[in-house]
Amino acid sequence: MPSVIAHYQEIALKGKNRAWFLQRLISNIQEMLEGIEGARVRTPMGRLEVKFGRDSDWPEVRARLSRVFGVANFSLAHRAPLDVEAIAEGIVQQLPEETVGSFRVTVRRADKQFPIPSPDIERAIGSRVQDARGWKVDLSHPAYVIWVEIVPGAAFYHFGKLPGPGGLPTGASGRVAVLLSGGIDSPVAAWRMMRRGCPATLIHFHSYPFLSRTSQDKARELAQVLTRFQLHSRLYLVPFGELQRQITVSVAGPLRVVVYRRMMMRIAERLARASKALALVTGDVVGQVASQTVENMSVISSATTMPILRPLIGMDKEEITAAAERLGTYAISIVPDEDCCTLFTPRHPATRARLPYIEGAERTLPIAEMVETAVANATVDHFRFPPRSDRQTAGRVPARGRGVSGPFDDRHLDEAK
Numbered sequence: 325m326p327s328v329i330a331h332y333q334e335i336a337l338k339g340k341n342r343a344w345f346l347q348r349l350i351s352n353i354q355e356m357l358e359g360i361e362g363a364r365v366r367t368p369m370g371r372l373e374v375k376f377g378r379d380s381d382w383p384e385v386r387a388r389l390s391r392v393f394g395v396a397n398f399s400l401a402h403r404a405p406l407d408v409e410a411i412a413e414g415i416v417q418q419l420p421e422e423t424v425g426s427f428r429v430t431v432r433r434a435d436k437q438f439p440i441p442s443p444d445i446e447r448a449i450g451s452r453v454q455d456a457r458g459w460k461v462d463l464s465h466p467a468y469v470i471w472v473e474i475v476p477g478a479a480f481y482h483f484g485k486l487p488g489p490g491g492l493p494t495g496a497s498g499r500v501a502v503l504l505s506g507g508i509d510s511p512v513a514a515w516r517m518m519r520r521g522c523p524a525t526l527i528h529f530h531s532y533p534f535l536s537r538t539s540q541d542k543a544r545e546l547a548q549v550l551t552r553f554q555l556h557s558r559l560y561l562v563p564f565g566e567l568q569r570q571i572t573v574s575v576a577g578p579l580r581v582v583v584y585r586r587m588m589m590r591i592a593e594r595l596a597r598a599s600k601a602l603a604l605v606t607g608d609v610v611g612q613v614a615s616q617t618v619e620n621m622s623v624i625s626s627a628t629t630m631p632i633l634r635p636l637i638g639m640d641k642e643e644i645t646a647a648a649e650r651l652g653t654y655a656i657s658i659v660p661d662e663d664c665c666t667l668f669t670p671r672h673p674a675t676r677a678r679l680p681y682i683e684g685a686e687r688t689l690p691i692a693e694m695v696e697t698a699v700a701n702a703t704v705d706h707f708r709f710p711p712r713s714d715r716q717t718a719g720r721v722p723a724r725g726r727g728v729s730g731p732f733d734d735r736h737l738d739e740a741k
């Protein structure tokens with residue numbers, strides 16, 4: 325049975341909470357590998373061993389493990405008995421056919437009970453490899469590295485490390501509510517918070533039936549991609565068109581964008597509290613568009629007492645675009661749509677809104693009632709990875725998760741993690 329040896333970095337540093345973090349990571353890996361035949365996780369001395377069935381689909385296991393937050397790197401490893409000769413023999417059997425430029429053996433002796441020091445093991449295995457293949461040893465710049473890890477009762481060897489996403493295991497930090505537009509930025513903002521261990525509830529404002537359903541479809545697709553990382557997601561779809569229409573009646577054009585955003589914050593705060601989220605998250609970047617000046621962000625923030633986190637605030641568009649491409653949301657985000665930002669939006673919004681003017685404009689509106697109506701009309705979709713219907717198809721790449729749609733109802737809230 326093949327094994328994966330996975331390493332975690334940051335959670336190793338968490339002192340007294342280490343066992344708790346590790347337990348989260350283990351259960352997240354188990355859940356991520358649901359449907360992979362024989363998948364089991366053990367923790368031999370500061371690393372994780374993930375076992376899975378011989379017939380499992382390694383590319384699928386690899387793809388899934390590369391999305392488990394908290395995993396720093398991982399390798400497909402072979403197991404050998406605790407005997408240098410046996411380890412060397414196993415390695416020689418598994419070496420690639422082609423000649424590599426140079427190599428080295430790197431041994432990590434996690435189990436110090438094993439009596440032979442690492443450099444001695446490295447030399448012994450290195451000379452066996454040289455004899456078998458005639459490869460040149462290069463300790464400082466090897467083209468090929470043979471890794472050996474000694475843990476109690478077994479040795480593992482592997483030939484390369486694959487990167488994990490790093491960060492902290494999902495659930496290790498408090499829940500956040502992400503304002504998810506159909507754009508490029510907010511899915512990246514969601515992913516960055518998720519990577520810090522925050523489960524993310526997703527909230528999308530749409531203008532159906534004033535505009536098409538495209539923005540909702542995009543939000544669902546983005547939620548599916550994000551769910552491939554956090555495994556459970558809830559997406560609130562909030563009708564916003566009627567509210568925008570009401571705002572256009574009494575608020576001057578240049579102030580509207582800020583008033584829309586403040587309404588979004590108030591509604592999002594309500595949904596966030598219902599989901600037990602502790603902060604709101606946006607994809608704002610200083611200076612990217614009119615609503616994202618420091619002045620406007622300050623006025624928008626004052627509509628809620630909940631902290632607003634803006635993880636992309638100092639990033640450039642190119643950096644965010646590259647992150648969206650890696651994450652797999654870019655292709656979805658660039659599909660043209662009409663979201664509520666295109667509805668009733670003036671050509672020249674104010675870039676330096678002042679709070680007294682905004683508050684004056686808002687006094688003409690039944691704010692509490694508008695928030696109430698929007699919250700009452702919100703619907704919620706649930707997403708899960710692996711999708712329920714694909715549970716039995718071990719080792720196959722699952723189809724995208726399907727949301728289960730329904731009106732927003734507090735009774736749903738405890739179902740999702």
Ligand code: ATP
Pocket residue numbers: 502503504505506507508509510511527528529530605606607608612613615616663664665
């Ligand atoms: P994005 O690419 O995330 O849409 P953007 O550069 O287009 O960002 P804005 O449209 O000003 O910028 O939106 C700023 C932030 O406000 C977004 O990142 C998102 O968090 C939130 N937001 C905007 N529109 C919506 C929406 N329709 N639903 C939910 N959140 C939204």
Ligand code: MG
Pocket residue numbers: 505506507665
């Ligand atoms: Mg946008």
